[in-house]
Amino acid sequence: MAVRVRYAPSPTGDLHVGSARTVLFNWLYARRHGGTFVLRIEDTDLSRSSQAFAIGQQETLRWLGLQWDEGPEVGGPHGPYNQMARLGSYRDALDRLAASGAAYPCYCTPEELAARRQEARRQGVAPRYDGRCRHLSASERTRLEASGRRPAWRLRVPDDGETVVHDLVMGDVTFAHATLDDFVLVRSDTVPVYNFVVVIDDLAMEITHVLRGDDHLANTPKQIQVYRALGEEPPAFGHLPSVLAADRSRLSKRHGPVSVEEYRDQGLLPEAILNYCALLGWSPPDGREVMTLSEMVDAFDLGRVHRSGAVYDVEKLRWMNAQHLRRLTPAEVARRARPWLAQTGLAEADPQDEAAGTRRLEAVIGLVLERVQTLADLPGAIEYFYRAPSAYDLTGARKHFRAETAPLLRAAADAVEPLDPFNAETMEAAYRALADRLAIKAAALIHPTRLALTGRTVGPSLFALAALLGRETCTARLRAAAVHVEAGGDAVSG
Numbered sequence: 001m002a003v004r005v006r007y008a009p010s011p012t013g014d015l016h017v018g019s020a021r022t023v024l025f026n027w028l029y030a031r032r033h034g035g036t037f038v039l040r041i042e043d044t045d046l047s048r049s050s051q052a053f054a055i056g057q058q059e060t061l062r063w064l065g066l067q068w069d070e071g072p073e074v075g076g077p078h079g080p081y082n083q084m085a086r087l088g089s090y091r092d093a094l095d096r097l098a099a100s101g102a103a104y105p106c107y108c109t110p111e112e113l114a115a116r117r118q119e120a121r122r123q124g125v126a127p128r129y130d131g132r133c134r135h136l137s138a139s140e141r142t143r144l145e146a147s148g149r150r151p152a153w154r155l156r157v158p159d160d161g162e163t164v165v166h167d168l169v170m171g172d173v174t175f176a177h178a179t180l181d182d183f184v185l186v187r188s189d190t191v192p193v194y195n196f197v198v199v200i201d202d203l204a205m206e207i208t209h210v211l212r213g214d215d216h217l218a219n220t221p222k223q224i225q226v227y228r229a230l231g232e233e234p235p236a237f238g239h240l241p242s243v244l245a246a247d248r249s250r251l252s253k254r255h256g257p258v259s260v261e262e263y264r265d266q267g268l269l270p271e272a273i274l275n276y277c278a279l280l281g282w283s284p285p286d287g288r289e290v291m292t293l294s295e296m297v298d299a300f301d302l303g304r305v306h307r308s309g310a311v312y313d314v315e316k317l318r319w320m321n322a323q324h325l326r327r328l329t330p331a332e333v334a335r336r337a338r339p340w341l342a343q344t345g346l347a348e349a350d351p352q353d354e355a356a357g358t359r360r361l362e363a364v365i366g367l368v369l370e371r372v373q374t375l376a377d378l379p380g381a382i383e384y385f386y387r388a389p390s391a392y393d394l395t396g397a398r399k400h401f402r403a404e405t406a407p408l409l410r411a412a413a414d415a416v417e418p419l420d421p422f423n424a425e426t427m428e429a430a431y432r433a434l435a436d437r438l439a440i441k442a443a444a445l446i447h448p449t450r451l452a453l454t455g456r457t458v459g460p461s462l463f464a465l466a467a468l469l470g471r472e473t474c475t476a477r478l479r480a481a482a483v484h485v486e487a488g489g490d491a492v493s494g
């Protein structure tokens with residue numbers, strides 16, 4: 001049997017990381033088994049759904065690299081792929097259920113139902129539809145219709161017995177029918193409800209495996225009842241563990257950014273987001289953490305998805321991002337970082353020599369890449385390659401810009417100025433020679449120099465970054481720092 005899975009978002013917001021995990025597991029499962037991944041838009045909740053969210057989520061899925069095989073835009077043999085365009089098929093299905101007596105019209109008004117629920121609570125029993133419209137006669141129905149009531153349609157659920165969900169992740173989960181009431185399939189305003197339409201679509205789209213968040217586990221026995229009433233076999237179900245915040249409540253907006261779009265805008269890579277999502281409830285047998293998408297396809301196994309909730313850790317996500325950034329070439333990082341660099345005006349192409357500017361940017365990125373976690377960190381990390389430091393790190397200045405440092409900075413500038421060629425090796429040799437001559441440790445030159453050149457106390461290899469800055473820039477910044485120290489700048493003595 002060819003595997004067919006689907007992701008069925010309600011387009012009511014951005015792509016939550018928990019949903020991204022659901023998409024990913026479906027996609028991986030399809031790829032692993034040579035199956036088909038279907039995208040279906042569940043847009044029957046008119047008040048909350050929007051076309052903009054539907055399109056936005058599709059763009060995000062593409063950005064992540066999770067292309068669907070059938071669905072909106074790409075089409076397929078089971079379309080249309082948004083539910084509002086499939087209303088006719090739900091009406092047909094309801095007709096079948098009504099004809100067999102599996103579904104029946106219920107004329108209770110929302111007010112009556114609410115009053116009965118309240119009464120049940122008062123008596124301390126679980127509110128549950130009492131099935132009173134199950135046995136209405138044709139004449140009673142006619143009378144109710146004549147009084148202006150429009151029916152909702154409910155599924156007749158057996159009073160006794162139980163439904164066992166054989167869940168691929170959660171194992172066997174038993175639901176007593178006494179806890180399932182005759183639930184609504186189609187509301188009195190004729191809008192069909194999720195637990196009904198999802199079944200009709202999964203059947204029509206020949207879905208073999210339903211992999212979704214465990215918040216839907218409690219819906220599954222109801223859906224199985226619909227399959228049974230239609231005389232159909234349900235697909236296999238696998239419910240994925242909840243994504244939890246550190247306080248172990250379900251991860252939501254109140255915990256901070258939770259959508260893939262927000263992380264994209266913060267400069268995270270799709271590779272890292274996917275990799276991180278993969279580890280939310282799953283791990284490969286060898287415990288590897290950093291993986292490409294194709295490595296995940298090779299290793300993915302539903303049998304290794306855990307049952308317990310997966311705790312979301314944004315620091316781990318950022319760490320993961322750093323790992324993936326380092327796997328990219330500097331040229332690729334430069335390409336992806338363009339929007340961030342453009343915002344800051346750094347590294348603008350030199351109209352005189354674009355190629356040289358690109359080469360230099362790539363070299364700069366190559367040098368700082370180990371020290372950034374996200375694309376958004378890049379402008380800050382490379383700024384001093386393009387602009388003289390506007391200030392010196394205060395703690396660093398207290399330590400390394402003391403009154404006696406000024407002559408050292410001048411001596412260093414004098415040593416650098418005549419170097420030809422000027423590169424990391426010649427500068428390092430000149431510094432070692434200068435330190436010997438002054439009978440000081442090289443560190444006594446190196447620390448103030450780093451501060452003078454970059455404004456910072458930490459960064460990539462000093463001589464490598466100096467080589468990229470160039471001789472003139474290095475000399476000028478060393479002398480400017482000397483002037484700053486002499487002027488009393490941040491050089492707190494004592």
Ligand code: GLU
Pocket residue numbers: 007008009010042198211212216
């Ligand atoms: N539209 C539902 C949701 O977004 C789909 C649930 C399912 O996969 O069956 O939660």
